[in-house]
Amino acid sequence: MTVTFPAEADNFHPLPATPARRMVGVIRLAAGLLVLAAIITQITDQLVNDVFVPSEYFSYFTIQSSMMNVVVLLVGAMLAFRFKRDTVIYTGVRSAILVYAVVTAGVYNVLLRGLPPEGFVGIQWPNEVEHVWIPLLILIDWLFSTGRARLGYRWLWVAVGYPLLWCAFTLVRGAATGWYPYPFINPATDGWFSVLAYIVALAAIIVGLAALAIRYSRAEWRQKDE
Numbered sequence: 001m002t003v004t005f006p007a008e009a010d011n012f013h014p015l016p017a018t019p020a021r022r023m024v025g026v027i028r029l030a031a032g033l034l035v036l037a038a039i040i041t042q043i044t045d046q047l048v049n050d051v052f053v054p055s056e057y058f059s060y061f062t063i064q065s066s067m068m069n070v071v072v073l074l075v076g077a078m079l080a081f082r083f084k085r086d087t088v089i090y091t092g093v094r095s096a097i098l099v100y101a102v103v104t105a106g107v108y109n110v111l112l113r114g115l116p117p118e119g120f121v122g123i124q125w126p127n128e129v130e131h132v133w134i135p136l137l138i139l140i141d142w143l144f145s146t147g148r149a150r151l152g153y154r155w156l157w158v159a160v161g162y163p164l165l166w167c168a169f170t171l172v173r174g175a176a177t178g179w180y181p182y183p184f185i186n187p188a189t190d191g192w193f194s195v196l197a198y199i200v201a202l203a204a205i206i207v208g209l210a211a212l213a214i215r216y217s218r219a220e221w222r223q224k225d226e
Contacts, residue, residue: 015083015084016082017080018084020146021083024141024147025077025078025079026077027137027141028073028076028141029073031137031141032069032071032073032077034129034134035066035069035070035073035130035134036070038066038129039063039066039067039130041123041126042122045122045123051120056179056181059170059181061181065101065104066130066134068097069101072090075090076094076141080145080147083147085147085149086149087149091151092149092155093158094148095155095158095213096158096159096162096210097138098142098209099206099210099213100159100162101135102135102139103202103209104130104131105131105136107202108127109131111184112182113131143216150217150218151217151218156207156210156211156214159206159207159209159210159213160207160210163206164203170185171185
């Protein structure tokens with residue numbers, strides 16, 4: 001039984017995939033494997049240089065969202081290879097992943113790119129994959145791929161929930177250990193007011209992006225086109 005939120009139309013039907021959908025599957029498969037390769041490369045590079053700290057590496061929002069990207073892209077590839085349309089649940093999770101990808105790209109390229117490196121500087125192409133190319137591909141996939149389901153606005157909570165939990169965990173852990181994954185969330189950088197301002201601003205951006213993604217999925221012209 002498919003679980004849906006109220007006021008949603010689950011237009012998933014087990015119809016066979018079209019050639020266009022299979023092409024979407026190929027692109028998602030390649031993208032998912034590329035992200036996986038980037039993560040493996042980073043871990044291997046750090047292990048070889050004896051600087052890999054799992055508790056820190058896996059605490060970065062970028063890494064956690066990248067691992068989500070691997071799963072969502074590969075699952076999306078399987079759906080695109082087999083079916084004409086995606087399920088509501090998959091489309092809802094995919095909308096959240098889209099938001100995380102856009103935020104990750106924005107934060108990295110606006111706030112973090114160009115900062116003097118601290119500590120080990122490893123192989124750089126995985127950073128570009130995780131912060132630029134995959135977010136761009138996920139956005140293009142959302143805008144132009146066929147087969148998306150129509151979402152209800154309660155999916156906003158899915159997009160917002162994980163970043164809030166990540167933020168809470170990061171602040172509690174940082175207070176206990178003194179280590180923060182990003183300078184803008186470290187109160188030692190510019191104080192607690194700055195940290196809270198960044199959190200509120202990013203939360204507002206996440207809500208706005210999620211609302212836009214959901215609105216796009218509900219657009220009548222999209223439904224007719226697909």
